[in-house]
Amino acid sequence: xxxxxADHTFVGTHDGRPYVAPFSGNIIELCPVGALxxxxxxxxxxxxxxxxxxxICTMCPSQCNVELTLRDDAKVVRVLARDNVEVDxxxxxxxxxxxxxxxxxxxxxxxxxxxxxGFLREVSWERALSEAARHLQRSGERTAALVGGGxxxxxxxxxxxxxxxxxxxxxxxxxxxxxxxGPHARTLARRELSAKVSDIDHAGxxxxxxxxxxxxxxxxxxxxxxxxxxxxxxLVVASSRPSTLDxxxxxxxxxxPGSAEAALAALAAALGSARAPGPVExxxxxxxxxxxxxxxxxxxxxxxxxxxxxxxxxxxxxxRGGHAxxxxxxxxxxxxxxxxxxxxxxxxxxxxxxxxxREVGCVPTLGPGLRDASGDGMTAAQIAxxxxxxxxxxxxxELPSERLAAATAVVAFAxxxxxxxxxxxxxxxxxxxYPEKEGTVTHPDGRLQRVRQALGHAGEVRPGWHVLxxxxxxxxxxxxxxxxxxxxxxxxxxxxxxxxxxxxxxxGLGVRWQEREAASGLQxxxxxxxxxxxPPAPERGLLLxxxxxxxxxxxxxxxxxxxxxxxxxxxxxxxxxxxxxGVENGDEVRLTVPAGVNGAAPEGSEILAIAAVRSAVPxxxxxxxxxxVPDGPVSISPARQPVAAG
Numbered sequence: 001x002x003x004x005x006a007d008h009t010f011v012g013t014h015d016g017r018p019y020v021a022p023f024s025g026n027i028i029e030l031c032p033v034g035a036l037x038x039x040x041x042x043x044x045x046x047x048x049x050x051x052x053x054x055x056i057c058t059m060c061p062s063q064c065n066v067e068l069t070l071r072d073d074a075k076v077v078r079v080l081a082r083d084n085v086e087v088d089x090x091x092x093x094x095x096x097x098x099x100x101x102x103x104x105x106x107x108x109x110x111x112x113x114x115x116x117x118g119f120l121r122e123v124s125w126e127r128a129l130s131e132a133a134r135h136l137q138r139s140g141e142r143t144a145a146l147v148g149g150g151x152x153x154x155x156x157x158x159x160x161x162x163x164x165x166x167x168x169x170x171x172x173x174x175x176x177x178x179x180x181x182g183p184h185a186r187t188l189a190r191r192e193l194s195a196k197v198s199d200i201d202h203a204g205x206x207x208x209x210x211x212x213x214x215x216x217x218x219x220x221x222x223x224x225x226x227x228x229x230x231x232x233x234x235l236v237v238a239s240s241r242p243s244t245l246d247x248x249x250x251x252x253x254x255x256x257p258g259s260a261e262a263a264l265a266a267l268a269a270a271l272g273s274a275r276a277p278g279p280v281e282x283x284x285x286x287x288x289x290x291x292x293x294x295x296x297x298x299x300x301x302x303x304x305x306x307x308x309x310x311x312x313x314x315x316x317x318x319x320r321g322g323h324a325x326x327x328x329x330x331x332x333x334x335x336x337x338x339x340x341x342x343x344x345x346x347x348x349x350x351x352x353x354x355x356x357x358r359e360v361g362c363v364p365t366l367g368p369g370l371r372d373a374s375g376d377g378m379t380a381a382q383i384a385x386x387x388x389x390x391x392x393x394x395x396x397x398e399l400p401s402e403r404l405a406a407a408t409a410v411v412a413f414a415x416x417x418x419x420x421x422x423x424x425x426x427x428x429x430x431x432x433x434y435p436e437k438e439g440t441v442t443h444p445d446g447r448l449q450r451v452r453q454a455l456g457h458a459g460e461v462r463p464g465w466h467v468l469x470x471x472x473x474x475x476x477x478x479x480x481x482x483x484x485x486x487x488x489x490x491x492x493x494x495x496x497x498x499x500x501x502x503x504x505x506x507x508g509l510g511v512r513w514q515e516r517e518a519a520s521g522l523q524x525x526x527x528x529x530x531x532x533x534x535p536p537a538p539e540r541g542l543l544l545x546x547x548x549x550x551x552x553x554x555x556x557x558x559x560x561x562x563x564x565x566x567x568x569x570x571x572x573x574x575x576x577x578x579x580x581x582g583v584e585n586g587d588e589v590r591l592t593v594p595a596g597v598n599g600a601a602p603e604g605s606e607i608l609a610i611a612a613v614r615s616a617v618p619x620x621x622x623x624x625x626x627x628x629v630p631d632g633p634v635s636i637s638p639a640r641q642p643v644a645a646g
Contacts, residue, residue, distance in 0.1 A: 011036070020565075022218050022550060025097040029081060040098055040561050041078045045071045053454035054082055054508055056441060057096040058150050058352045058434040059555055062219035063443045064088040064096055065509075068435055068454045076100045076435055076455065084509050086198050087443060089226075093218040098562050099555035103433045103455075107558075109414055110459025113428040120421075120428060125462065132427040133474040135409035136167060139390030142408075144171035144383045147362045148396035149351015150431075151464070152439030152451060154487040156353070157368060157494070158468035159395055160361040166475035170375025171383060173364055174357040176350040177317040178379045181365050182372040183525045184316075184325045185358065188345065189370060189446070189497075190524065191514040193337060195308045195344025196445050200227050202342050205234045205304030207297075209328075210260050211312030211348045214244050215550045217444070220310060220348065221245070234304060236297045238263060240545055241572070241623045242616035251297040254618050255287035257545035258631055260315045262287035262535035263294075264327035270298035271334040277534045286537050288620065306342040307335045313350045314545075317631070323533045330532055338527075346444050350548070356442030359498075360491060369495035370522065395464070396431050400628070413464060416554045430461045438484040439465060440506060442513075449510040450503055496521030542577060544593065544634035547623040569609035569627035573636065574617040581636045585613040588639040591622065593630055605630070608639050 003012035011027055013019050028036045050069050057064045057079070065087055069078035079100050083090035102108075112128030113120040136143055145163050147156055156174065163172045187193065200206060200223045213221035221244075227233035228248045237243045238253040246252050255263040266283035269276035276283070284291045301307060309332060316325050328345075337343040349355055361368040364377025378386065384403045392399075392407035396414070404410050404424035412421055413431040421428055435454040442448055457463070465487050472478040481487045485503055492498045499518035505511060513519055551565040571589055573581075583589050589611045607627050617623065622634055 022093050022095075022214060023091065023222070025094045026081075026091060038078075038098070038561075040101060041069075044077045045069075050077065052080075053435075053452065055435060055452045055454055056449045057092070058441060058451065059095050059099055059553075060093070060550065061149070061217045061349050061352050061354065061444055062088065062093070062096075063352065063441060063449060064092050064219055065449070066092065066096065068100070070454060073456070076103050086196060086509070087447065087449070088219045089223065091219055091222055093550065095550055095555060095562065099559050101560055101562075102555045102558035103435065105416070105558040108416055108458065109428060109430040110461055111430060112460065113425075115426045120425065125460065128427055128429065129467070129470055129474065132411045132429070133471055135391045135411055135426055136162075136393065136471065137475060139167070139408060141168040142388075142390030143167045143169045143393065144378065144386075144389050144391075145173075145393040145395065146380055146383060146397040146399070147172070147174040147357055148398075149174070149349065149353050149357070150396045150434070151353060151357060152437060152441055153353065153356045153360050153448075154439040154465045154484060154491060155395060155468060156357040156362040157360040157491045158465060158472060158487065159393070160367070161477055162468060162472050162475065163393075164361075164367075164373070164375075166472055166477040170364055170373065170377030171389070172362055172377060173380040173383060174351065174354065174362040175313065176380060177313045178319070178321050178381060179365055180316060180325070180358065180363065181322060182370065184322060185366060185370050186523055187329065187525045187527060188325070188347070189359075189514070189522060190338075191519060192339070193332065193344055194446055194514050195342075195346050196512065197223060197346070197443075199306070199342045199344060200224060200233075200308050200310075201231060203227060203233050203306045203308040205236065205301050205307045207236045207238065207301060207307065207309045208243070208245060209264075209309060209311040210239050210315050211310065212239070212241065212243055212548065213310065213348070215548050216312065216350075217348045218550060220346075224248075224310070234300050236300050238267070238297060240621060241547055242614065246616075251293065251300045253289060253293045253297045255289040256538040256618075257543045257621055257623075258318065259287040259289075259535070259538050261320055261324035261327055262538075263289055264315075264324060264331055265532050265535055266294050267298060268327060268330040268334055268532065270294050271302060271331065273330050273334045275330045275529065275532050277532045283535065286535050288538055288618070301335055304335075306340050307337055308343060309337070309345045310348060311345060312348050313354065320535070323535065326528065327532050329527060333527065348444055353441040355444055355446070356440070356448075359442060360495060368491065369497050413467070416558070429467055430459070432457065432461060432464055436461065436463075438463065440488060440503070443510065445512065446514050447510040447512045448498070448501065448506050450506045450508070539633050542620060542622055542634050542636060543632065544591065544622045544624065544629060545631050546629050547572065547625040549625045552626065567626055569607055570612050570625050571609040571636070572612045572614050572617050572623040572625075574619045574621065575613055575615055576619045577622070577636070578611065578613045581638070583611045583613075583636070583638050585611060587611045590637050590639045591624065591629070592635045592637070594633055
């Protein structure tokens with residue numbers, strides 16, 4: 001309904017409560033005559049002042065196709081959806097729609113900086129590049145690199161080339177979950193096991209596994225809801241944390257944080273897999289799951305026809321991630337996914353371009369094209385926790401101050417300053433915002449998409465690929481690249497699965513590499529039929545897991561339209577656990593992680609959070625959003641002990 005009058009009119013609700021939702025901005029584009037406008041755009045430009053430019057939003061793994069509204073070729077004043085039925089179906093989340101307000105933030109880094117006299121100072125590019133090359137060369141094979149999900153395929157390719165060929169270091173990673181070895185990566189990339197996004201529309205059943213889509217890939221959340229509502233798809237939600245998709249599900253399944261392996265093994269057993277390492281009752285118990293819920297989930301999936309599994313990267317987290325992937329493939333095999341054209345799996349990575357960075361070699365176990373890499377490289381968690389590394393290269397990736405303090409030198413690409421970089425970085429290069437980038441990213445379903453430059457670079461910002469290639473040149477592994485397409489061509493030559501691909505072929509709608517002839521360059525792995533490993537029982541007591549939220553990051557913090565959605569650390573706990581710990585909803589609580597747990601500091605770690613007591617949270621589980629926490633055992637207590645009367 002419309003509330004207020006004249007130029008104060010706004011869209012409201014019948015009950016008077018504000019309409020706050022991840023997709024509220026779509027109301028603007030749904031207006032058939034353009035009478036609805038956003039306050040962020042209203043009066044910012046006349047129609048003759050603007051022009052549109054297509055690109056890809058890189059703020060989450062949904063990788064929506066967008067049209068950027070530019071004023072005077074100098075400023076993004078609006079972001080609209082650019083319909084691509086195979087990616088976003090014409091929708092756009094509010095982070096992607098309004099996050100552009102961060103592009104022109106006053107505190108954005110727009111010039112290279114070097115530590116001089118104990119402080120970071122702006123310097124010439126020549127000095128910054130020379131300092132960075134000196135730090136990296138001195139560190140040599142002890143150098144490590146962490147690449148954030150906002151990096152393009154070309155940037156990721158150059159980072160791994162710089163580390164492996166230029167410095168002799170195998171320590172490069174972009175995955176939060178840990179190692180994925182070649183056989184699993186290549187098997188999951190096979191065309192017959194890879195679903196397209198549009199396959200969700202026609203699926204008989206959908207399994208959403210250990211991912212909260214509305215926060216991690218919101219457009220996929222809409223796609224799943226559409227399939228259930230319009231096409232009658234039957235939905236199974238299997239996760240540790242209660243999901244917003246639960247009300248739409250035909251069956252829900254809860255398991256302990258970190259127990260995806262056991263839950264998948266139990267589901268395989270319930271489906272009748274000969275690979276199951278035990279009876280359903282035993283395996284469900286190992287996951288702290290309900291046997292009846294496991295059987296109900298199997299009943300929904302069994303004989304459903306086409307099945308699409310949308311699974312989160314955390315399924316493969318930890319030292320037993322490979323066993324969890326074996327169990328996932330056993331479930332897929334039992335459902336006949338490989339033999340149906342509209343069935344398959346889609347992984348939701350933790351970073352926007354997680355799949356592309358893996359395929360170009362930005363993981364310790366794989367080189368370009370998903371070929372096995374040499375050397376025993378460390379994972380992101382091991383790199384962050386190591387006290388024996390030399391220089392640390394961060395490409396659009398953040399680490400806390402205590403992690404950076406252990407490195408002999410820190411070279412970072414960053415958009416905004418942080419306390420950690422201010423204290424410990426030796427060289428900081430200004431990172432591009434996505435309207436300034438030129439290159440490619442890879443959608444979770446394997447679709448290569450083109451990120452097009454729409455804006456000139458702010459201040460002294462240079463293209464990320466250009467800076468990385470300059471460092472490669474200084475270390476003797478450059479290849480004379482003068483343009484972004486030249487880097488793309490070199491990448492296509494180095495990765496057989498991308499062979500021959502060009503930016504022109506990718507075009508405005510993208511192309512799935514699995515559907516090209518060059519996909520035959522993928523080394524096929526025989527899918528195992530051996531019995532699954534017996535999963536360990538979960539640890540006793542409270543188990544902590546991170547709960548990703550869409551409303552975090554510099555795009556939210558620096559956008560006035562989104563800033564109110566950013567919240568402090570919040571801990572979701574069950575009613576029973578809250579009662580035992582003596583805390584109530586809204587109390588400040590202290591979460592204590594023991595020393596050495598999954599990357600925790602040697603002395604352990606503590607964070608303060610606001611308690612959110614939820615009846616849907618299973619006893620024994622704690623989920624924290626808005627803070628970086630290691631998964632594993634945790635204790636919880638009131639942050640402020642009550643004062644005795646007296």
